[in-house]
Amino acid sequence: MLTFNRTSLGTKIFTSMLTLVLIAFLMIAGVTYFQYKEQIRDYNEERLERKESSIRKTIDFVLNNTSYELKTEKIPYIFKEKIYEIASIQGENISMYDLEGEPLISSKDQLFDSPEQKKLCLETLQNLEESEEKRYVNQLDGEVSQQLSYSFINDPKYKPLAILEIEYEDSEAFINKELREILWRLVVVNILMVITAILLAYFLARYITKTLKTVEDNIKETQLDKRNEKIDTTELPSELTTLVNAYNRMIDELEGSAVKLAQNEREAAWREMAKQVAHEIKNPLTPMRLTVQSFERRFDPEDPEVHGKIKEYSKTLIQQIDTMSSIASAFSNFADMPAQQSEILNVPNIVKLSVDIFNERYIYFSSEKEELFANFDRTQLIRVVTNLVKNAVQATKDTDNPNIIVAVQELDTKVEISVIDNGTGITKENEAKIFEPKFTTKSSGMGLGLAMVKNIMETYNGSITFTSEEGKGTIFKVVFPK
Numbered sequence: 210m211l212t213f214n215r216t217s218l219g220t221k222i223f224t225s226m227l228t229l230v231l232i233a234f235l236m237i238a239g240v241t242y243f244q245y246k247e248q249i250r251d252y253n254e255e256r257l258e259r260k261e262s263s264i265r266k267t268i269d270f271v272l273n274n275t276s277y278e279l280k281t282e283k284i285p286y287i288f289k290e291k292i293y294e295i296a297s298i299q300g301e302n303i304s305m306y307d308l309e310g311e312p313l314i315s316s317k318d319q320l321f322d323s324p325e326q327k328k329l330c331l332e333t334l335q336n337l338e339e340s341e342e343k344r345y346v347n348q349l350d351g352e353v354s355q356q357l358s359y360s361f362i363n364d365p366k367y368k369p370l371a372i373l374e375i376e377y378e379d380s381e382a383f384i385n386k387e388l389r390e391i392l393w394r395l396v397v398v399n400i401l402m403v404i405t406a407i408l409l410a411y412f413l414a415r416y417i418t419k420t421l422k423t424v425e426d427n428i429k430e431t432q433l434d435k436r437n438e439k440i441d442t443t444e445l446p447s448e449l450t451t452l453v454n455a456y457n458r459m460i461d462e463l464e465g466s467a468v469k470l471a472q473n474e475r476e477a478a479w480r481e482m483a484k485q486v487a488h489e490i491k492n493p494l495t496p497m498r499l500t501v502q503s504f505e506r507r508f509d510p511e512d513p514e515v516h517g518k519i520k521e522y523s524k525t526l527i528q529q530i531d532t533m534s535s536i537a538s539a540f541s542n543f544a545d546m547p548a549q550q551s552e553i554l555n556v557p558n559i560v561k562l563s564v565d566i567f568n569e570r571y572i573y574f575s576s577e578k579e580e581l582f583a584n585f586d587r588t589q590l591i592r593v594v595t596n597l598v599k600n601a602v603q604a605t606k607d608t609d610n611p612n613i614i615v616a617v618q619e620l621d622t623k624v625e626i627s628v629i630d631n632g633t634g635i636t637k638e639n640e641a642k643i644f645e646p647k648f649t650t651k652s653s654g655m656g657l658g659l660a661m662v663k664n665i666m667e668t669y670n671g672s673i674t675f676t677s678e679e680g681k682g683t684i685f686k687v688v689f690p691k
Contacts, residue, residue: 222417226410227403234399241391253356257346257377260299261358264375267295268362272370279364281307284371285314292316302376305362310334313371329372333359337372428456501526554590556581556624557617563594564615569602571610576617583624583691589665596662597628597685604632604683620688628685635677643675662687 296316304315310329337345349355361369557576605611614629671689
């Protein structure tokens, strides 16, 4: 069995777009951060190389113009004053060591304050010696990010004289400031993107779910017994067009199935009705046959009572013929579908005439208005009232004090006729079958009366309802438009 998430499609679209924007922001921020760090690192390396190149050119110039002999031990004398000048111009601290790592001279006075700092470590000397470019850069991470660049100072014949150390401080404060500004700009852009995504997701979700809501409403209103409207696919996207076309095909198939089903139901109903009529007609035919046969055997023209017997036989035949005639009339009335008429009737007047047909004194008529006009067929309205009153009379025949009220009243744009009796009522098991053709609780009749009334009311866009309490009575109400 399949299970589905009950979260609405609009909510899913909305949250998906917001999630996409946030993920995009995080990815852009992450890429920007690492890219900027990479660029800053490359910038610092290039800047260090430029400074180192400038310092080395200055050192080579000093060496080429010195009067001292170009030896390692003479380096402190050669750069005694120059090292401070170079450091000041370049803005970086400079130190010089002999080839064993012993300090010779430095622009930092504190280099010689601590014995531990006087000599370069063996690892630095090895890395410098093993480097193809004879250059080694050591990155120092601390409160202030620093890089120490080591390279050889050569004489004009490229013979190493000393080791040059340049201390380069990364502009970390500037870097962090720039990075914060970039990230802040990204946050502002992301806020604008979120607002745009919210608006876009809202309207997009409404656009998509509007069509789906139309499909949903149409599916809810789909009924087998009426013509269902198709959905126009002119302005729909291709994905929704497929869904709506499937719904429209279902409507076509449903209409075809409804026609076949209605035809089958009508055929089944008429077959069942034909069986019922044949059965009802056979009932009086049997006593008629027996009466004729008996009359044939016993007829004696010389019998002095022959006229009385003929009269008795004739009476029996006439009774059975009347029974068949009533059966035929009931079937004819049910089968004769009332045609729509545009006759304007004074409903209280017609109902009063229908009630006056009955001689029972316990039938009372009441109307809140003397004139209440509606479009209805006169004959069919009389049929409705007489059938309901007739059923009420039969329901009260065993009641000690029978009472039947036929009332007419106006309900805004409709007319209501009520037939109220204090008869035996309708049992719960019979309530669902009360309007079915051929259903009856009487000893005679075909049970077509209420089915015919329901048929007439539906033809004139009306309705028939009832409330009943067993042993206390029933109220039938028919309502139809003016």
